[in-house]
Amino acid sequence: MPRRPREIIECRDYALPPDFPIIVLTGDVWHISDIRAHSLHFHNHLEIGVCHSGSGVLGFQDGDRPFRAGDVTAIGSGTLHTTCSSPGTSSLWSYIMADPVRLADPPVPGAPGSQLYQDLLQRGFAYNYRVTVSREEDPSFSFLAEEIIAEMQERKPNYTTCVRSLLATFMCKLSRHTADMAGLSGDNPFHIAPALRYVDTHYMDSFSIDDLAAICKMSTSYFRRVFSETMGMGPLEYVNRTRITRACAMLQMSDSSILEVCEAVGFASLSSFNRHFSSIMGQTPTVWRHQTRTDRPAMLLRYPGWVVPDDTPGQSGK
Numbered sequence: 001m002p003r004r005p006r007e008i009i010e011c012r013d014y015a016l017p018p019d020f021p022i023i024v025l026t027g028d029v030w031h032i033s034d035i036r037a038h039s040l041h042f043h044n045h046l047e048i049g050v051c052h053s054g055s056g057v058l059g060f061q062d063g064d065r066p067f068r069a070g071d072v073t074a075i076g077s078g079t080l081h082t083t084c085s086s087p088g089t090s091s092l093w094s095y096i097m098a099d100p101v102r103l104a105d106p107p108v109p110g111a112p113g114s115q116l117y118q119d120l121l122q123r124g125f126a127y128n129y130r131v132t133v134s135r136e137e138d139p140s141f142s143f144l145a146e147e148i149i150a151e152m153q154e155r156k157p158n159y160t161t162c163v164r165s166l167l168a169t170f171m172c173k174l175s176r177h178t179a180d181m182a183g184l185s186g187d188n189p190f191h192i193a194p195a196l197r198y199v200d201t202h203y204m205d206s207f208s209i210d211d212l213a214a215i216c217k218m219s220t221s222y223f224r225r226v227f228s229e230t231m232g233m234g235p236l237e238y239v240n241r242t243r244i245t246r247a248c249a250m251l252q253m254s255d256s257s258i259l260e261v262c263e264a265v266g267f268a269s270l271s272s273f274n275r276h277f278s279s280i281m282g283q284t285p286t287v288w289r290h291q292t293r294t295d296r297p298a299m300l301l302r303y304p305g306w307v308v309p310d311d312t313p314g315q316s317g318k
Contacts (some may be wrong), residue, residue, distance in 0.1 A: 026149055041080065074131045
């Protein structure tokens with residue numbers, strides 16, 4: 001039986017200015033086609049989208065989400081997606097590509113201290129990989145995004161300060177919005193933000209719950225309680241779930257052996273990896289890989305980000 005073609009995944013890198021890492025893609029050229037792209041793609045930075053007109057679906061690995069005019073989307077770096085308008089239409093979008101953490105240094109005048117502010121933004125990245133907010137649900141999101149776009153286009157005196165402030169407000173509200181959606185309580189997500197950020201970037205390393213508590217400047221017992229109240233699970237379970245999530249991506253997108261994946265995501269033994277994977281995913285890693293890949297290893301293609309949409313047939317233009 002001939003081998004099925006590889007699934008193609010595109011990485012679209014946008015080179016942001018180092019001193020002011022944000023760009024805006026807007027105008028009539030950003031009409032999105034109703035022809036579904038032949039591949040999913042991801043970006044190297046946060047993408048904020050504003051749908052000005054039309055409707056359609058945002059496609060992700062686990063299914064589609066509808067959108068319509070007035071919606072604002074926030075899609076984190078590394079999240080596979082595509083955009084497709086409703087049949088016979090072309091939705092109009094504007095996009096903000098930004099690195100909010102780098103924009104926070106120096107911090108916005110009047111904002112919290114640099115470390116706390118960056119923790120807040122990082123906490124936003126921990127949950128905001130794919131959020132859609134309608135204008136009816138909360139009009140402030142579209143207002144803030146459209147103000148950022150206007151400031152970037154007009155470039156009036158002190159526009160950089162205005163953009164930093166607007167994006168800071170947008171990220172704060174987005175962080176609050178996702179906390180509400182997840183049922184997280186009070187300001188606790190901000191308290192454990194350093195631990196969430198550490199796990200997200202060091203999941204493959206060996207560290208203890210005591211280490212995570214120390215990063216948050218808490219006693220271990222208090223950290224465990226706050227973490228469990230905030231996340232709905234203990235810190236160890238969160239670490240294991242993070243590692244299994246990364247393992248799923250490797251199993252789907254690489255030819256690495258089960259043992260290689262186990263070691264790459266930080267499990268000390270293959271038996272421990274298999275046990276936690278089966279508990280969380282309901283299947284062994286081998287069975288899960290077989291059912292999800294269907295013998296189609298992914299091919300990663302890397303492109304520079306588009307300043308204007310691509311006209312290649314079969315591309316969504318975004």
